[in-house]
Amino acid sequence: xxxxxxxxxxxxxxxxxxxxxxxxxxxxxxxxxxxxxxxxxxxxxxxxxxxxxxxxxxxxxxxxxxxxxxxxxxxxxxxxxxxxxxxxxxxxxxxxxxxxxxxxxxxxxxxxxxxxxxxxxxxxxxxxxxxxxxxxxxxxxxxxxxxxxxxxxxxxxxxxxxxxxxxxxxxxxxxxxxxxxxxxxxxxxxxxxxxxxxxxxxxxxxxxxxxxxxxxxxxxxxxxxxxxxxxxxxxxxxxxxxxxxxxxxxxxxxxxxxxxxxxxxxxxxxxxxxxxxxxxxxxxxxxxxxxxxxxxxxxxxxxxxxxxxxxxxxxxxxxxxxxxxxxxxxxxxxxxxxxxxxxxxxxxxxxxxxxxxxxxxxxxxxxxxxxxxxxxxxxxxxxxxxxxxxxxxxxxxxxxxxxxxxxxxxxxxxxxxxxxxxxxxxxxxxxxxxxxxxxxxxxxxxxxxxxxxxxxxxxxxxxxxxxxxxxxxxxxxxxxxxxxxxxxxxxxxxxxxxxxxxxxxxxxx
Numbered sequence: 001x002x003x004x005x006x007x008x009x010x011x012x013x014x015x016x017x018x019x020x021x022x023x024x025x026x027x028x029x030x031x032x033x034x035x036x037x038x039x040x041x042x043x044x045x046x047x048x049x050x051x052x053x054x055x056x057x058x059x060x061x062x063x064x065x066x067x068x069x070x071x072x073x074x075x076x077x078x079x080x081x082x083x084x085x086x087x088x089x090x091x092x093x094x095x096x097x098x099x100x101x102x103x104x105x106x107x108x109x110x111x112x113x114x115x116x117x118x119x120x121x122x123x124x125x126x127x128x129x130x131x132x133x134x135x136x137x138x139x140x141x142x143x144x145x146x147x148x149x150x151x152x153x154x155x156x157x158x159x160x161x162x163x164x165x166x167x168x169x170x171x172x173x174x175x176x177x178x179x180x181x182x183x184x185x186x187x188x189x190x191x192x193x194x195x196x197x198x199x200x201x202x203x204x205x206x207x208x209x210x211x212x213x214x215x216x217x218x219x220x221x222x223x224x225x226x227x228x229x230x231x232x233x234x235x236x237x238x239x240x241x242x243x244x245x246x247x248x249x250x251x252x253x254x255x256x257x258x259x260x261x262x263x264x265x266x267x268x269x270x271x272x273x274x275x276x277x278x279x280x281x282x283x284x285x286x287x288x289x290x291x292x293x294x295x296x297x298x299x300x301x302x303x304x305x306x307x308x309x310x311x312x313x314x315x316x317x318x319x320x321x322x323x324x325x326x327x328x329x330x331x332x333x334x335x336x337x338x339x340x341x342x343x344x345x346x347x348x349x350x351x352x353x354x355x356x357x358x359x360x361x362x363x364x365x366x367x368x369x370x371x372x373x374x375x376x377x378x379x380x381x382x383x384x385x386x387x388x389x390x391x392x393x394x395x396x397x398x399x400x401x402x403x404x405x406x407x408x409x410x411x412x413x414x415x416x417x418x419x420x421x422x423x424x425x426x427x428x429x430x431x432x433x434x435x436x437x438x439x440x441x442x443x444x445x446x447x448x449x450x451x452x453x454x455x456x457x458x459x460x461x462x463x464x465x466x467x468x469x470x471x472x473x474x475x476x477x478x479x480x481x482x483x484x485x486x487x488x489x490x491x492x493x494x495x496x497x498x499x500x501x502x503x504x505x506x507x508x509x
Contacts, residue, residue: 031198
């Protein structure tokens with residue numbers, strides 16, 4: 001099998017490229033569908049045709065985003081078979097189930113009622129159309145649910161058993177997979193961040209109309225709905241972010257250490273509010289990890305373990321071990337993992353020889369060591385550490401941006417209620433320029449989730465390097481650049497179409 005560094009790097013880069021582009025479109029769909037459903041509900045309740053116009057305008061922008069997001073999502077699913085066939089073989093029994101349910105239950109529901117929602121204004125009753133709009137919102141979020149259940153399982157594999165005869169992980173408890181605490185917290189945090197982005201989207205465009213003194217009544221109504229929805233969901237986002245960090249601390253302590261640039265474990269560990277990492281810092285050396293920083297004492301212990309006095313292991317503790325806190329070193333885990341790999345090989349060999357006694361002994365050894373099997377494929381202990389700088393800065397940008405969004409929603413809603421928003425040009429300009437920050441925060445969140453768990457395709461069980469397909473690296477390189485060009489063209493097309501529709505305005509929609 002061709003597992004060159006080039007093949008692995010380009011396979012990772014291609015999937016990251018697809019995921020990051022796909023995630024430009026998905027969160028807007030998750031949130032804008034609900035905002036549109038709320039607006040149409042107001043229309044049906046009041047029979048005010050201005051609300052119908054408002055609903056149809058935002059629905060048109062949703063359609064543009066939905067179509068292009070669909071294209072990138074389909075490509076990403078195909079990549080599991082083209083670039084990650086070993087991964088698909090090993091975990092297909094588990095990973096494939098949520099994706100299949102997503103397609104059968106959520107995607108078809110979403111797509112079917114999207115047609116009614118978009119084309120059925122004069123063909124079905126107001127109540128039937130409103131029902132279709134709500135079902136599109138629910139369906140799009142159900143799609144996210146099943147996809148994030150699959151992703152949450154990769155971060156914290158549960159409810160399965162490795163079959164040494166087929167070399168595959170097989171599902172044993174479907175409910176355990178569904179209610180995996182990592183998946184639940186990831187789903188709630190992800191969709192709430194999508195709701196926040198959609199709120200910023202509506203506020204930004206509405207602010208532009210107010211600054212231009214165009215469609216003022218339309219913009220005021222839209223901005224009140226978006227700010228109200230954004231305020232509620234940003235509180236949900238911060239709450240679920242706390243639970244998500246708690247799950248990371250319990251199941252992925254290396255990711256938590258990278259998120260905070262923590263090298264030496266501490267009791268009452270603090271959160272770095274802001275800081276600049278020392279670029280020359282190496283694992284295991286005595287250099288300070290930061291050039292400067294401002295820390296909130298005890299906050300990381302409380303965030304991670306809900307105990308202000310808790311010990312939070314650092315990168316050095318997790319790589320080299322910490323006997324005081326019963327932490328195995330990566331080298332010790334590698335030895336156990338190599339035992340598991342060898343025991344699996346022996347099991348297959350003795351089975352072919354019909355040596356039942358030796359086969360059962362090998363299987364017993366494998367069962368006792370398989371929880372660290374993935375470590376048996378690492379070349380050196382330091383390979384278990386993700387990119388600290390990328391994880392750290394992405395996490396802190398995400399948190400800072402999320403805090404600002406909450407403040408923005410409060411200000412916009414406050415001045416809207418006082419009927420002074422049109423006079424606050426500074427706030428409208430802030431609302432306009434905050435939208436790009438919303439997209440940056442979204443991408444940073446996925447970088448933290450995915451880069452922070454490297455080198456694992458499945459946490460502790462399957463390194464990324466062992467999950468790739470047996471294909472030529474040149475094939476992956478060519479498709480990487482083709483996808484980069486295609487996705488960039490699609491993004492440019494979406495932005496141009498969006499800007500054109502915004503320029504036309506709701507009156508010409």
